Amino acid sequence: MxxxxxxxxxxxxxxxxxxxxxxxxxxxxxxxxxxxxxxxxxxxxxxxxxxxxxxxxxxxxxxxxxxxxxxxxxxxxxxxxxxxxxxxxxxxxxxxxxxxxxxxxxxxxxxxxxxxxxxxxxxxxxxxxxxxxxxxxxxxxxxxxxxxxxxxMVQLMSDVAPKVALLALMFAVASAALAMLIGGAVAGPIERLTRAAERVAAGERQAPLPEPRGREVRALTHALESMRRELEERHALENFVADVSHELKNPVAAIRASAEVLTEGAADEPETARRFALRIREGADKLQQLTQDLLSLARLEARGIEPKDEPVDLCAIAREVVDAQTPTAAARHVRVELKASGSSRVRGDPVWLRRALENLVGNAVQHSPDGERVELEISGGTQCVAQVRDHGPGVDPAIRERLFERFATTRHGDGGTGLGLAIVRAVAELHGGRAELRETGPRGSVFSLSLPRA
Incomplete structure (x- = not known):
């Protein structure tokens, strides 16, 4: 050229x-x-x-x-x-x-x-x-x-002027490019913070904020992080209050109805009194379990807990969960089997990880027909995956999109609180992982909990 x-x-x-x-x-x-x-x-x-x-x-x-x-x-x-x-x-x-x-x-x-x-x-x-x-x-x-x-002189200028103009234009273009880079360096962190704030405003409460660079941007990032935490806590509290007021209606109504029957004369008949007293006890147990699950979920979603960060053998936790679920499964004539392959070491809180596996296995046991089996498989690869397979009728298509939300019950009348899978999702997010329904159909469903390897 x-x-x-x-x-x-x-x-x-x-x-x-x-x-x-x-x-x-x-x-x-x-x-x-x-x-x-x-x-x-x-x-x-x-x-x-x-x-x-x-x-x-x-x-x-x-x-x-x-x-x-x-x-x-x-x-x-x-x-x-x-x-x-x-x-x-x-x-x-x-x-x-x-x-x-x-x-x-x-x-x-x-x-x-x-x-x-x-x-x-x-x-x-x-x-x-x-x-x-x-x-x-x-x-x-x-x-x-x-x-x-x-x-x-004319000849000299005809030779020199284009060269000088070329140098000046090259300098102008290079300077404009440098000005664009400087503008991007100044505005880029602000734009990334803006996008992160928009994601939080759209409902992605756990959207990561960009790593701050520079004193002013760092201060702004910390302010946004504090605001996000406050919004998360407020959102969790609002949801908690709304959920409690909604979900406590049925057990409270059942307890009140049973108590009214007892006070109206049923207490004089021992068998009837025992039956209604049992209903009151079941309602109280349901209230206690519901309250505990709601509190756990609210703390998880609002990051109101500080989980431990230690090496955990997920396979060892899975064995404990299988042993704990075996009596309940045996009462329903369901077998719980454990398979393990690859490395199963992760970093996290063993208490909350056990709670997540208990919820997954317990959910599968509750929805398995008599004589069937529940398979818990722990596998290691790029991630450590706990996979639970049941052989039930599958998940209702109407509920699949919100399966891991509060009170998204897969089947009715099973005595659950509808919070188990929501807690699994919250525990997964707390550990940087993911909970999902991998497959479902007339021959059963597969749930998984994926966690980063240690």
Whole structure:
């Protein structure tokens, strides 16, 4: 690529940048000027002005230097011709001046008398070209005037000016790119914080905030983090109150109804009294379990607990869970089987991890038909995965999308609180993992808890 093509390409690139900036400015009339543009525009304008000043100064200095060289050359030639004229008869001087002019095509020479009139002249040399002139006295009287056309200066400027313009344009383009990078460095952290705040506002309460860089951005990040935690705690409290008021209605109503029956005379019949007393006890147990699960879930979601961070063998916890669930499963004629392969070491809180596995296995046992089995498989790979498979009728399609939310009950009448899977999800998120329904159908369902390996 030649110099002209490069100059044209850079000029086109610069014009495209100017056009893009103008479009942004027009858009900013409606939406406001972004911080990125607030930094970019002054820096780009300053560097553009400096580039133009640099090009102008350089070209002006070259012009002045070329003119000075031409003037000095004319002075030297005028002195030399004056010395020659002093030693040469006037009649022989004309041919000498003509010969000199032919040898120096950019020069014309004139011999002036003491009053400034032209006595001899070699001819007008290129009257349409800028010239410099110099005069020298002749010892025998009069003066010699030498005028030089600035061909050399024009040639020099035709060579130098494009180079200077190219350098100035390259500097302007590079400076504009640097201004864009600086604008991005200044505005980037703010924009990332804004996107994170928008995600939190949209409901992603655990959306990670970007790592802060710089004192001001760090302070803003910490302020947003504090605000997010406060919003999480408030949201968890609001949900807790709403859930409690909704879910306590049925057991409280059952207890009240049973108590009213007892007070109205059923206590005189031992068998009837025992049956209603048992209902009251079952309702109280349901209330206790519901309250405990709600408190656990609220603390998990609001990050109101500080989980331990220690190496945990998930396979060992799985064996404990299987042993604990075996009596309940045996009463329903269900077998619980454990399979393990690969590394099962994770980092986390063993108490909460056990609670999550208990909920998954207990949920599978409750929804398994008599004589079936529940399979708990622990596998290690890029992540440690606990997978629970049952052989029940599957999950209702209407409930799949919100299966891990509060009180999203897969089947009714099983005596559960509807909070078990929500607690599993919260424990998974607390440990940087994920809980999900991998598959479901008429032949059973598969739930999984994926955790980062230690």
């Amino acid at each position: 030649g110099r002209k093509e490069l100059l044209l390409a850079l000029a086109l690139l610069f014009l495209l940048g100017v056009g893009a900036t103008a479009a942004r400015l027009l858009e900013a009339r409606r939406t406001g000027l972004s911080l990125r543009l607030q930094v970019f525009i002054p820096l780009a304008a300053t560097t553009l002005l400096l580039s133009a000043m640099f090009a102008g100064i350089v070209i002006d200095r070259f012009t002045a230097r070329a003119s000075l060289f031409a003037t000095r050359a004319a002075e030297d030639e005028a002195r030399a011709i004056a010395e020659l004229a002093a030693r040469t008869p006037r009649d022989s001087l004309g041919p000498i001046l003509q010969a000199f002019t032919r040898s120096a095509i950019d020069t014309d020479v004139a011999l002036l008398d003491s009053e400034g009139r032209v006595v001899l002249e070699s001819g007008e040399a290129h009257p349409d070209v800028a010239r410099v002139s110099a005069e020298a006295p002749v010892a025998t009287g009069g003066r010699v005037r030498v005028r030089k056309a600035t061909f050399g």
